[in-house]
Amino acid sequence: MKKNRAFLKWAGGKYPVIDEIRRHLPEGKRLIEPFVGAGSVFLNTDFDEYILADINRDLIDLYNSVKLNSGQFIKDARVLFCQESNVSEVYYQLRDEFNSTTDSSRRSVLFLYLNRHCYNGLCRYNSRGEFNVPFGRYKKPYFPEAEILWFVERSKNATFVCEHYSQTLANADIGSVVYCDPPYAPLSATANFTAYHTNSFSLNDQKSLAEWAEILSQRHVPVLISNHDTELTRDWYRNANALHKFEVRRTISSNKLGRSKVSELLALYHQK
Secondary structure (H helix, E strand, O other): OOOOOOOOOOOOOOHHHHHHHHHHOOOOOEEEEOOOOOOHHHHOOOOOEEEEEEOOHHHHHHHHHHHHOHHHHHHHHHOOOOHHHOOHHHHHHHHHHHHHOOOHHHHHHHHHHHHHHEHHHOOOEOOOOOEOOOEOOOOOOOOOHHHHHHHHHHHHHEEEEEOOHHHHHHOOOOOEEEEEOOOOOOOOOOOOOOOOOOOOOOHHHHHHHHHHHHHHHHOOOOEEEEEEOOHHHHHHOOOOOEEEEEEEEOOOOOOHHHOOEEEEEEEEEOOO
16 A cells, blocks of 8 residues: 655654554554544545544644645645745744634644744644744745645545544544554653643553553454553553564654664554
8 A cells, every 4th residue: 555645744753654553553444543643544544434633723723624625725825835935034923923813724824834844843832832843944845735635535534623532532432443643651761751732741641541542442442552662651551462563763853863763662452
């Protein structure tokens, strides 16, 4: 199966490891993702239905805007991908506009612009909920029209919702398969969690997610979770039916030499 890229740049995006995920993702009628992110798993699988959730309201509003009015979205977004808009002064003006406007359609257009023009494609907010990633200084940011059109095609069978992961999981029923890509655990005891949204994902959330996976598997809803391979994660996922380890090259780093390989886990919960 051909691999298709998401139209957003995304820290921890699953495009590089999609073959590994597809290899271990159980079959079912419906795929549920409580942490949809850029949507690489959704875009590269073939379920009849999708329930795609995230706590980030801007992300879900963007997806619904693209799904429901793709032609106007592409027209409005394309004009921002020009040399005149690829300078720091304009970037910070548009970032300020994004943080002040309540027009969801305009916010969605600006979200794509910021995503493609900001540093490393990060999605980060300050304590006031304001997007605060600096200008990325790229020579010519790519306008992902082909990737948007593929997203539109795939989204016909998808429902996008903004809600807490526990609410999404509570609604999972028989016939569903759940794939979870939570904010990753720290690689060491001294490492900090990276809060990509104002709702940071705590150690208790990590443990709760593992508990939800056990509960759902007992209800005959299989669950696959991605995370770093650490002593902590192996402890959290000790009741999984299978743990699959593989190596991934890090892509988010200011120093290219520091983009080394790290070990990741896929924890699979299912009724035998």
